[in-house]
Amino acid sequence: MAEKRSLPQALWRQIPSVERLLQEEPLQEAADAHGRQAVVEAVRETLEATREAIGAGQAPDLSVAGLVKAVLERLERRVTPTLRPVINATGVIIHTNLGRAPLSEAALQAMREIGGGYSNLEYDLEAGRRGSRYTHVGALLAELTGAEAGLVANNNAAALVLILATHAAGREVLISRGQLVEIGGGFRIPDIMAQSGAILREVGTTNRTYAHDYEAAITPDVTAMILRVHTSNFQLLGFVHQPALSELAQIARHHGLLLADDVGSGALLDTTQFGLAYEPRPQDSLAAGADLVCFSGDKLLGGPQAGCIVGRRELVEAIKRHPLMRAFRVDKTTLAGLDATLRAYQRGTAVEEIPVWQMIAYPAEEIHATALDWADRLHRARLNVEVVPGHSAVGGGSLPGQTLPTWLVAIRAPHPSEAAAALRRHRPPIVVRIEDDRLLIDPRTVLPDQEEALLRGLETTLAP
Numbered sequence: 001m002a003e004k005r006s007l008p009q010a011l012w013r014q015i016p017s018v019e020r021l022l023q024e025e026p027l028q029e030a031a032d033a034h035g036r037q038a039v040v041e042a043v044r045e046t047l048e049a050t051r052e053a054i055g056a057g058q059a060p061d062l063s064v065a066g067l068v069k070a071v072l073e074r075l076e077r078r079v080t081p082t083l084r085p086v087i088n089a090t091g092v093i094i095h096t097n098l099g100r101a102p103l104s105e106a107a108l109q110a111m112r113e114i115g116g117g118y119s120n121l122e123y124d125l126e127a128g129r130r131g132s133r134y135t136h137v138g139a140l141l142a143e144l145t146g147a148e149a150g151l152v153a154n155n156n157a158a159a160l161v162l163i164l165a166t167h168a169a170g171r172e173v174l175i176s177r178g179q180l181v182e183i184g185g186g187f188r189i190p191d192i193m194a195q196s197g198a199i200l201r202e203v204g205t206t207n208r209t210y211a212h213d214y215e216a217a218i219t220p221d222v223t224a225m226i227l228r229v230h231t232s233n234f235q236l237l238g239f240v241h242q243p244a245l246s247e248l249a250q251i252a253r254h255h256g257l258l259l260a261d262d263v264g265s266g267a268l269l270d271t272t273q274f275g276l277a278y279e280p281r282p283q284d285s286l287a288a289g290a291d292l293v294c295f296s297g298d299k300l301l302g303g304p305q306a307g308c309i310v311g312r313r314e315l316v317e318a319i320k321r322h323p324l325m326r327a328f329r330v331d332k333t334t335l336a337g338l339d340a341t342l343r344a345y346q347r348g349t350a351v352e353e354i355p356v357w358q359m360i361a362y363p364a365e366e367i368h369a370t371a372l373d374w375a376d377r378l379h380r381a382r383l384n385v386e387v388v389p390g391h392s393a394v395g396g397g398s399l400p401g402q403t404l405p406t407w408l409v410a411i412r413a414p415h416p417s418e419a420a421a422a423l424r425r426h427r428p429p430i431v432v433r434i435e436d437d438r439l440l441i442d443p444r445t446v447l448p449d450q451e452e453a454l455l456r457g458l459e460t461t462l463a464p
């Protein structure tokens with residue numbers, strides 16, 4: 001018994017003090033870079049862990065060099081931001097878990113310029129007095145969609161709450177049972193409606209809803225609005241029916257109701273030109289007679305997180321005056337980034353400038369050539385690779401089930417899920433798809449300036 005206790009005590013006595021370790025050159029340099037407090041904390045934690053290891057009967061490295069190394073590793077974890085860039089090799093273009101749309105160069109520049117200084121965010125430069133932040137992107141949104149007015153909120157969920165809270169609180173909103181959807185991350189249309197104070201009135205059935213279902217559900221002075229929600233993340237096939245938006249517009253006009261359309265992804269371009277299915281465009285909804293249309297800024301629009309509302313002027317103005325607008329208002333950097341993104345549509349250069357559209361338009365032959373290049377280099381690093389045909393997805397609550405033909409670098413690995421985990425731990429982390437016993441790398445979603453980091457990461461992590 002006595003002998004058992006003396007062993008840890010002997011080891012404990014060998015542990016250097018905090019002050020002793022702090023004198024080491026690498027830790028002094030670390031203190032200059034990251035602040036003394038962070039280094040002191042890392043030293044304390046390291047020594048504590050060392051004592052615990054001894055107590056558990058282990059024999060940890062007690063050399064000063066070994067402890068300094070452990071402190072530096074701990075420090076690195078403490079000072080590295082938890083939010084950091086990753087390489088998306090999955091081929092899912094708008095990957096919600098990976099931050100949705102990467103921003104264009106123009107958007108980043110504008111966000112830097114406006115974010116790094118003062119601006120006329122809420123200042124009328126002509127009149128020299130207080131202005132409104134909502135003047136900045138609204139007019140451009142309106143111009144691009146053919147609306148009378150536009151408005152920007154934090155995200156599309158907020159945009160929908162604002163529309164409902166302003167124009168239907170305490171009154172009924174008709175929505176097809178086929179559109180009572182969950183968009184993901186706990187965003188459910190019925191919950192959103194409840195939060196807004198609007199009363200949900202379901203019409204039709206899950207698979208078939210007719211114009212007359214809406215008409216039959218209208219109660220004069222109680223019904224305020226017809227809401228259509230784009231079923232953006234699933235497809236209903238077979239015996240299905242939904243009335244055209246123009247039919248709903250007729251009903252709404254006839255009964256003095258508003259018609260709102262949540263189109264989801266904010267595709268300002270025609271997706272069919274890229275061989276994809278039609279994704280509803282805000283301008284088409286307005287042309288079909290919707291009074292208000294809302295959509296995300298960071299899906300197919302390709303900008304920063306935002307919720308855009310376009311429609312009739314007096315309806316948009318009323319939303320601006322709603323008290324919730326203050327809770328859902330956007331930051332100046334968002335407005336700057338969104339404005340710069342929308343300017344590319346105004347110039348007609350969205351496909352050339354906006355990463356989401358560049359990736360959608362990335363020709364399969366070019367992807368093939370890139371995949372062959374990469375495979376060649378990885379083969380030289382003695383990885384077991386081949387190039388195979390496959391599919392990329394648009395993702396992000398748009399174009400469900402729609403894919404783009406692509407070419408994949410397939411890497412055979414004995415333990416694919418362990419290999420994928422090692423790639424996620426790499427700096428920068430690399431996220432891949434796994435299929436059977438292969439890791440699949442899709443060049444479509446790897447940004448040009450990440451190519452070298454990707455290849456080096458694959459080589460060092462997977463080389464036999």
Ligand SMILES: *Cc1c(COP(=O)(O)O)cnc(C)c1O
Nearest residue numbers: 155156157183230232264296397
């Ligand atoms: C994605 C989506 C939303 C939510 O948009 P956020 O910008 O993520 O808040 C709402 N409605 C539809 C139809 C969507 O596709």
